[in-house]
Amino acid sequence: MGAAAEPTTTTTDHEGERPTMLKVTGLRKVYDGGAVAVEAVRDLTFELAEGELVCLVGPSGCGKTTLLKCIAGLMPPTGGTVELEGRPVTAPPPDMAVVFQEYGRSLFPWMSVRANVELPLKQKRLPVERRTGLVREALEAVGLAGSADAYPWQLSGGMQQRVAIARAVAYEPKVLLMDEPFAAVDAQTRADLEDLIRALWKRLGVTVLFVTHDIDEAVYLGERVLVLSSSPTVVQDDVTVDLPAGRDQLTTRRDGRFTELRTRVYAEIQRAKRGDAGADGRPQDRTGGREGSPVAGGSPAG
Amino acid sequence: MNRPLGTARSDDSAGTRAPAARPRRGAAGRLGLRTLHVLLLPVVLVGVYAYAGAASDSYYTPTPDLIAAAFVELWFSERLFTDVLPSIARLLTGFTVAAVLGVGLGVLLGLSPRTRALLEPVLEFLRAVPPPVLVPLMILLAGIDDSMKVMVIVSGCVWPVLLNTVEGVRAVDPVLADTARCYGITGATRLRVLVLRSAAPQIMAGLRLALALAIILMVISEMFASSSGLGFAIVQFQRSFAIPEMWAGMVLLGLIGFALSALFELVEGRVLGWYRGLRAANRGG
């Protein structure tokens, strides 16, 4: 329906059928509050189709959080636009949920786990029965049904992040943004949480933009990986992850294709670093160059 | 839609960081021990005072039994209604008005940098004026009745509440504020579930200071141009050389202060239970 009404919709190169959910065009953000202006994001353009799970990788400090805040409507961009289902985003849209990296600071410490998850639903004015149902389902989905009455600070870091995920899931958003949600949890918990995100995404059909600085995590989770260059930031590469949909921590990570994709993403990030050392205005040329010549990172399959 | 998720797992392995429950000693036993702790030093002090007083036999330092007798005779009479209760009523009224005013204005200033910049110099000046010197002015403005005394209490108590509230409101965690915005929590709800709750530790600290100030200011305001109240009674006893009665008044003031502070602690425990737990958890891990 949406696609028919908009004949000019540019479809992403890998999935022609699904309508566009999120569209970022020429996004630029300059912080000029301090003594010197910092150009955190230079020129970002990309799209997310409905129901897609896209990972965004980039080195620390390249502007991932900045980008996410602009998408979430928490901060106005200096230039460019963000559109959600064709409507420009100027304030936090009601169909979007965000999971922040700092789980310890994104939960209300004076509320129980249950109250934390229920609060946004109260704000949506859902009836009581619906609310309790959603809260219970969400907490069960993240394996925290038994901790509903605990306070966030009584839980471990991984559990706190799961509460934040449950809150986002119970909210029933169309788009879920996640900003390095697992950067501060231990490796085992992290693997569990990665599988949890894949499972929730498959079950709910939600569109997910998952930000990370971890290349392995991006390739393991995503249907598509957007590689950001280091500051000033542009989209360096857009890699389609053609791994089977059913992923498994052991077999997927051993898969030869997984290794190839990871190598390619890694090479792109290295290239971005080298490119920046040379000239500032080259990112667009480089994208053109990549299509013309064989991939420098050395992944022959493709 | 309702397919169960394979990844749901129990949390036994993750381990909760809840402070481990201490071995229970029995509620009655603990209460008894606590009472002993609280009473030990006062009993010793009264003992020392009684011994020293008996030795010196001074007119101005009567023995504890004389003070106790005066205490019972004075305060278990109609003076309870003419002096004690009016004093407490003025104290509580002044404290409540200062609390409401301080928190209200503090939230306003804390949330709006422009209002803060506008009002800050005036507030700094007003804060620097010691409240007792306002008494003569208040007598002119409000007369010598209750409203003058309440105004003196308010004018002194409002500052710690106001300044602490401003600090607390300004210190709301930006990540938490962003989270609230994402979930559409704005306006009055934001004030109720985010701003006031997260500023509560500072607000309570301000209120605690204000309560101690309120008692002092109540007594001072009653020492000027007054015909009733504890401050008035104590000055009157002193002038008429009713020394045990004067002491009995001081003891009563001390007891009122103690009771109010105990009551405050009870309320604080209710309001800030989460904060104590959070701090304990942060220290532990």
Ligand SMILES: Nc1ncnc2c1ncn2[C@@H]1O[C@H](COP(=O)(O)OP(=O)(O)O)[C@@H](O)[C@H]1O
């Ligand atoms: N509020 C701010 N004011 C000024 N500069 C900022 C601000 N926030 C971030 N930056 C700068 O913008 C750049 C990108 O930051 P950020 O988006 O947090 O990166 P990432 O999330 O990828 O680590 C960094 O150089 C950082 O120093």
Ligand SMILES: [Mg+2]
């Ligand atoms: Mg970041």
